[in-house]
Amino acid sequence: MGSKEFIDTLKLMEEIHNKKAQDYADPNNPFSNFDVAEYGLHLFTSDRDKCFAWPIFTKLARLATFLNSGNAPNNESIEDSFVDIANYIILWKCDFMGRNKENPLTHELSDLIVLMPDKQTNEIIQYYEKLEN
Numbered sequence: 001m002g003s004k005e006f007i008d009t010l011k012l013m014e015e016i017h018n019k020k021a022q023d024y025a026d027p028n029n030p031f032s033n034f035d036v037a038e039y040g041l042h043l044f045t046s047d048r049d050k051c052f053a054w055p056i057f058t059k060l061a062r063l064a065t066f067l068n069s070g071n072a073p074n075n076e077s078i079e080d081s082f083v084d085i086a087n088y089i090i091l092w093k094c095d096f097m098g099r100n101k102e103n104p105l106t107h108e109l110s111d112l113i114v115l116m117p118d119k120q121t122n123e124i125i126q127y128y129e130k131l132e133n
Contacts, residue, residue: 019074024062027069033061048099052092059085 026032040057041050059081065071066078076084 036061
């Protein structure tokens with residue numbers, strides 16, 4: 001007979017899995033969020049860019065699940081998903097600009113960042129300011 005703690009952990013994993021699956025996947029395709037992310041990864045050739053694209057496309061799949069079904073999320077709010085996507089985009093932009101400092105095509109983009117005044121964004125800004133100094 002297995003340990004009670006082990007069995008309890010498996011039950012907890014099942015509960016979390018089921019809630020997350022409802023938030024991230026189409027009811028007719030439990031892997032739909034991975035399908036969307038896979039599609040998104042094929043749009044980029046750089047492995048580094050793919051690292052940033054993956055969570056964005058996963059969050060987009062999550063948004064599609066809610067916005068198309070009208071169901072409320074089990075975990076983080078729909079607004080949180082929008083903010084997560086915005087943060088991933090800004091992180092990606094900062095990383096991309098840092099990797100392409102010598103590329104004249106990127107210099108004009110440096111003034112296009114739009115920041116949301118929240119604690120997480122301020123922490124991200126401070127982190128990248130430290131890297132630049």
